[in-house]
Amino acid sequence: KQEVTQIPAALSVPEGENLVLNCSFTDSAIYNLQWFRQDPGKGLTSLLLIQSSQREQTSGRLNASLDKSSGRSTLYIAASQPGDSATYLCAGGTGFQKLVFGTGTRLLVSP
Amino acid sequence: NAGVTQTPKFQVLKTGQSMTLQCAQDMNHNSMYWYRQDPGMGLRLIYYSASEGTTDKGEVPNGYNVSRLNKREFSLRLESAAPSQTSVYFCASSDRGESPADTQYFGPGTRLTVL
Numbered sequence: 277k278q279e280v281t282q283i284p285a286a287l288s289v290p291e292g293e294n295l296v297l298n299c300s301f302t303d304s305a306i307y308n309l310q311w312f313r314q315d316p317g318k319g320l321t322s323l324l325l326i327q328s329s330q331r332e333q334t335s336g337r338l339n340a341s342l343d344k345s346s347g348r349s350t351l352y353i354a355a356s357q358p359g360d361s362a363t364y365l366c367a368g369g370t371g372f373q374k375l376v377f378g379t380g381t382r383l384l385v386s387p
Numbered sequence: 388n389a390g391v392t393q394t395p396k397f398q399v400l401k402t403g404q405s406m407t408l409q410c411a412q413d414m415n416h417n418s419m420y421w422y423r424q425d426p427g428m429g430l431r432l433i434y435y436s437a438s439e440g441t442t443d444k445g446e447v448p449n450g451y452n453v454s455r456l457n458k459r460e461f462s463l464r465l466e467s468a469a470p471s472q473t474s475v476y477f478c479a480s481s482d483r484g485e486s487p488a489d490t491q492y493f494g495p496g497t498r499l500t501v502l
Contacts, residue, residue, distance in 0.1 A: 280429070307487050308487040308488070310490060310491075312493075317496075318495060318496070319391075319477060319493035319494050319495045319496050320430075320477070320479075320493040321493070322490040322491065322492070325488065325490050327487045327488055328487060365429070365430070367430075369487060372437065372485055374432060374435070374445070375430075375432070375491065377429035377430040377431075378429055379427060379428065379429045380429070
């Protein structure tokens, strides 16, 4: 059974810092790996999706990598801004879009 | 283009009451999903519908029923609510669930409290 873990649970950084969020999964037979953003009281917004055949994806200041052999994915945020403050969730696809979610990293970027 | 909409936004029930959570999407997606989100547990899949006319159980289906009314709408019913069903419920949709390139689009959620 796929299990997804995110460390740290919370992170506080000053504006402008580059940061890395970590996600680990137990089953390397992963369909895809997705990163979502969740603002307080809101739904999830998809940030990046890495298919199992890919190693990384980039969107603006965000870069996500996938290493199936080590069971890890990282989300790199460059030059963080206060507007990046949110909870970031990673989810492993186990087939037919069955997503197994981690519990998230709550990020606070201070001005 | 509203995306995925959910009603109601908030609901308080007493133990044993029933209710239906409504979800609709306007993206012509084939697949739809219901999740619940609990503190410290992450989102867990309750039921999903691969296409109109089909539904399947997810990780935590007990106590719930679903109906894929048409391609746009997917409802979640609690027949006899229990305090353990206090949670935030999210509906999601995706274009073709079988593709690894396909992402899911989420609604804003329904916050349900069962007393």
